[in-house]
Amino acid sequence: MPFAQRLTQVETSAIRELFKLLGKPGIISFAGGFPDSAMFDVDGIRAASEAALREEPGAALQYGATEGYQPLREQLSAFMTAKGVQGLAPEQLIVTTGSQQALDLLGKTLIDPGDKVIVEGPTFLATIQCFRLYGADLVSAPIDAHGVQVDQLEQLIEQHAPKLVYLIPTFGNPSGATLSLERRKRILELAVKHRTVIVEDDPYGDLYFGEAPPPSLLALSSEVPGSRDWLVHCGSLSKVLAPGLRVGWLIAPPELLAHATMCKQFSDAHTSTFAQATAAQYLKAGRMPATLARVREVYARRAQAMGDALRSELGDAIDFVQPQGGLFVWARLTGAGGAVADGRELARRAIEQGVAFVPGTPFFCAQPDHATLRLSFATADVEKIREGIARLGQALQTAPAPQEA
Amino acid sequence: MPFAQRLTQVETSAIRELFKLLGKPGIISFAGGFPDSAMFDVDGIRAASEAALREEPGAALQYGATEGYQPLREQLSAFMTAKGVQGLAPEQLIVTTGSQQALDLLGKTLIDPGDKVIVEGPTFLATIQCFRLYGADLVSAPIDAHGVQVDQLEQLIEQHAPKLVYLIPTFGNPSGATLSLERRKRILELAVKHRTVIVEDDPYGDLYFGEAPPPSLLALSSEVPGSRDWLVHCGSLSKVLAPGLRVGWLIAPPELLAHATMCKQFSDAHTSTFAQATAAQYLKAGRMPATLARVREVYARRAQAMGDALRSELGDAIDFVQPQGGLFVWARLTGAGGAVADGRELARRAIEQGVAFVPGTPFFCAQPDHATLRLSFATADVEKIREGIARLGQALQTAPAPQEA
Structure with missing residues (x-):
């Protein structure tokens, strides 16, 4: 069946492959781009x-x-x-x-x-x-x-x-x-x-x-x-x-x-x-003003927890600006002390350690900065954020997994 | 502002112009393509x-x-x-x-x-x-x-x-x-x-x-x-x-x-x-089977009423197949006895008489049959259908409105 030419413009596999791994039991996910459904004003x-x-x-x-x-x-x-x-x-x-x-x-x-x-x-x-x-x-x-x-x-x-x-x-x-x-x-x-x-x-x-x-x-x-x-x-x-x-x-x-x-x-x-x-x-x-006030307060706490944990667990191997709003920490791996400096490599290792995030590469339409990563603080609570970032710290220290033939 | 070329392919004015007239008070409309909201299973x-x-x-x-x-x-x-x-x-x-x-x-x-x-x-x-x-x-x-x-x-x-x-x-x-x-x-x-x-x-x-x-x-x-x-x-x-x-x-x-x-x-x-x-x-x-049974019964009655009224009010000036389902009567003006034979002309006259339908012309992508019209029987009750078709019969008999310069 011949499809339209426009379909050849688009490539969706990178993130889809990652998301398939999120079903692994016990994974703490910072990969999503969505709000926390526990906070919906049902x-x-x-x-x-x-x-x-x-x-x-x-x-x-x-x-x-x-x-x-x-x-x-x-x-x-x-x-x-x-x-x-x-x-x-x-x-x-x-x-x-x-x-x-x-x-x-x-x-x-x-x-x-x-x-x-x-x-x-x-x-x-x-x-x-x-x-x-x-x-x-x-x-x-x-x-x-x-x-x-x-x-x-x-x-x-x-x-x-x-x-x-x-x-x-x-x-x-x-x-x-x-x-x-x-x-x-x-x-x-x-x-x-x-x-x-x-x-x-x-x-x-x-x-x-x-x-x-x-x-x-x-x-x-x-x-x-x-x-x-x-x-x-x-x-x-x-x-x-x-x-x-x-x-x-x-x-x-x-x-x-x-x-x-x-x-x-x-x-x-x-x-x-x-x-x-x-x-x-x-x-x-x-009801919107009260809903917004509640959501802001919860996300602010989680953003703070993630920033604190990243600084204490990953130290100078990661660089980021503490977010003042939104859902995301955008960070850059510095490679300090010989740590992993490629977000895609860290994402693979992180899954092994039970934590997920999205590497930054696919967010660039050109000249990607492969050292970047996106971490959502929106859907995990503060305890899970601390645990997840600790796992990320582990992943950063882990020797590379052997490549399959 | 330059728009995409694809917009030049499309022309939407014909029906939009007609629909603007539907707001006229007292109009009985057979123009819609939608179900009767009074029958929704709220x-x-x-x-x-x-x-x-x-x-x-x-x-x-x-x-x-x-x-x-x-x-x-x-x-x-x-x-x-x-x-x-x-x-x-x-x-x-x-x-x-x-x-x-x-x-x-x-x-x-x-x-x-x-x-x-x-x-x-x-x-x-x-x-x-x-x-x-x-x-x-x-x-x-x-x-x-x-x-x-x-x-x-x-x-x-x-x-x-x-x-x-x-x-x-x-x-x-x-x-x-x-x-x-x-x-x-x-x-x-x-x-x-x-x-x-x-x-x-x-x-x-x-x-x-x-x-x-x-x-x-x-x-x-x-x-x-x-x-x-x-x-x-x-x-x-x-x-x-x-x-x-x-x-x-x-x-x-x-x-x-x-x-x-x-x-x-x-x-x-x-x-x-x-x-x-x-x-x-x-x-x-x-609940769907009961809903379907109810809707079928009401639409069947309305379709019958519209068919009967069309035959008695418009006689041999109109030709159509009695619908066995759906929402529409699709009809063709025969011009018998010198009556109007163009659906667009009849639509204009019908509005004057307080009844609306959609002429058939815009439904053809090529070689339109201008004698056609679409009448929906779904949203008017039987009394309104009889009154509306009587008005349509009047419109068919009316002398053409004087053309504006």
């Missing part, structure tokens, strides 16, 4: 779902508008307004089936085969694959602890005239990095100057541990005239409420939003109205 | 949703496998087995976000720009647009009251070597036609002989009014050796339970299913686990 979601079926059963179970269920669009618009976004009417966002679908719709709406797209190096793995399925030629923009390096980004924009620049400015996946306020403003200026679409993917921005991060690019866009015309924002309830609802949203300039809506119509018609009505009732009930 | 869905959140809150709200929530795959496999499909393991189907997403995944997995795809003339409008977004060059295969004409289909397959043939064999949308048993077997033989993928889209097969229709192509495939290797089946709970869950499924040969799963991973990660767990609990509770 009572709140049950109450919201009941309210949806009681107050509006027809609408909650019938076909709905491709743009989204209007009461949810209104709640999401208010949610974003409360985070400093100005002048956002409900009609300026569409509901998507998770923010993954927002990425897919951007690919479908904007990317022709061969088009250049700039992403951070490293970036979200599923973005790389999603855009490559539309034939994008990805270009990697380097980052540091303060997010993407803007001077280099501008050079890359001038060199490649990309269809879009994709960024996770706040608590990036996998980097954990947060773009500084000054860089945020410069990026908005770049968008206007070079007439370049900037996509801000922001699933983690609400998961901060201490002070709130700088305002989103979307919130800041009111300070940079013309920037809103080039700015796309993807949001999601997955990390803050529950991934299983598959409720995300896409905010974009009107023409782009209209085209994305048309593409959505033929992708899945609309996002589950049952899930949308449930999410709308949840937000309306006002 | 109590059953509420109980199923509560069971999902009580028994498995973590799984129902967390990320899930792209292939689908395993208990739902098991229930759907049993549901299909009860309808005569042999040897269907849960692993041979994936859950999709409505069957619209199954079409999108087939497009993504199989269609390169310029590829030929054969569809029925007329066929489901969103299939035309969905495949065109992947650059498909659509070829129209003629149908009659017994579905697609197989001799002509074989000629078209030989002439065009299509990537796939897309059929709605049972109570087609918009045609209402059902492929005869003999033609079903011949199509399975054609698939093997010409090594051609056949897609069977089957959202309406359970909505029969009298005798059950012939078995699905999928159920018959066990009688035609080798045909299962070329057969794809799309199913959906939208028309029989509730569209708002967005639960459909895709059954395909293993390699195709694996590629479609990979494409789904980057389209929306997975279908709402909340909706999937609710659907699984609903099927497990055994």
Whole structure:
């Protein structure tokens, strides 16, 4: 059976192979990219779902508008307004089936085969694959602890005239990095100057541990005239409420939003109205602030425990910035004292010791830094984190396993 | 902002313009393609949703496998087995976000720009647009009251070597036609002989009014050796339970299913686990047979009322086959006695008289028959149907509205 050419652009085996090993009994996993299901507000979601079926059963179970269920669009618009976004009417966002679908719709709406797209190096793995399925030629923009390096980004924009620049400015996946306020403003200026679409993917921005991060690019866009015309924002309830609802949203300039809506119509018609009505009732009930406060507090404790354990167990063999939010520690093996310096090799050894994480290599669309690794602190409790990192320390000391012939 | 080339393939204005008029007060609408929300089993869905959140809150709200929530795959496999499909393991189907997403995944997995795809003339409008977004060059295969004409289909397959043939064999949308048993077997033989993928889209097969229709192509495939290797089946709970869950499924040969799963991973990660767990609990509770019986009985009465009214109000100015299932009457204006013979003209006049339907023209990918129209009998009760068809009779008699300059 002859398949479409686009399938040859994508390679998914690296992480799939690793995930197969996670079923091994007793494994402590730092490999996931998901929130802890023990923290879901099940009572709140049950109450919201009941309210949806009681107050509006027809609408909650019938076909709905491709743009989204209007009461949810209104709640999401208010949610974003409360985070400093100005002048956002409900009609300026569409509901998507998770923010993954927002990425897919951007690919479908904007990317022709061969088009250049700039992403951070490293970036979200599923973005790389999603855009490559539309034939994008990805270009990697380097980052540091303060997010993407803007001077280099501008050079890359001038060199490649990309269809879009994709960024996770706040608590990036996998980097954990947060773009500084000054860089945020410069990026908005770049968008206007070079007439370049900037996509801000922001699933983690609400998961901060201490002070709130700088305002989103979307919130800041009111300070940079013309920037809103080039700015796309993807949001999601997955990390803050529950991934299983598959409720995300896409905010974009009107023409782009209209085209994305048309593409959505033929992708899945609309996002589950049952899930949308449930999410709308949840937000309306006002439970989100307490949920966020609880989740932040638990993740903050786990992030601290992981950072402390990494420093005490791995010492100068590992280098990382203590995360201020999000789900991930992004670390780099230094090779100090002759320890393992390749994340892929350490991942293999770690599985033997009963701990799993994702090596950093697949998160780069080009020029991978093989010394990197991503550790999620979200789903294991503090005791398990300490035990898991101790095992990681063991793995670092272990002699390499003999290679099979 | 430069958009992707693929957007130039699609035109959505015809039906959108019509649907804007549906908000007019007092309109009786036969234009929809959806079930009657008054018949949703809200109590059953509420109980199923509560069971999902009580028994498995973590799984129902967390990320899930792209292939689908395993208990739902098991229930759907049993549901299909009860309808005569042999040897269907849960692993041979994936859950999709409505069957619209199954079409999108087939497009993504199989269609390169310029590829030929054969569809029925007329066929489901969103299939035309969905495949065109992947650059498909659509070829129209003629149908009659017994579905697609197989001799002509074989000629078209030989002439065009299509990537796939897309059929709605049972109570087609918009045609209402059902492929005869003999033609079903011949199509399975054609698939093997010409090594051609056949897609069977089957959202309406359970909505029969009298005798059950012939078995699905999928159920018959066990009688035609080798045909299962070329057969794809799309199913959906939208028309029989509730569209708002967005639960459909895709059954395909293993390699195709694996590629479609990979494409789904980057389209929306997975279908709402909340909706999937609710659907699984609903099927497990055994409520579907009673729900189907109730829905069939109500739609049968409405279909009969519409057929009777059309005959008495429009007489020989309209020609149609009385539907034996599904949601639609597909009719043709004969022009007898000098009456309107163009479905688009009648649609405009009908709105003036307070009744809406969809003209048949946009359902053809080529060589449209402008005399056709689609009338849904699903959402209006018998009284409204009689009143609406009486208005349609008025519209047929009305002098043409003066053209605006």
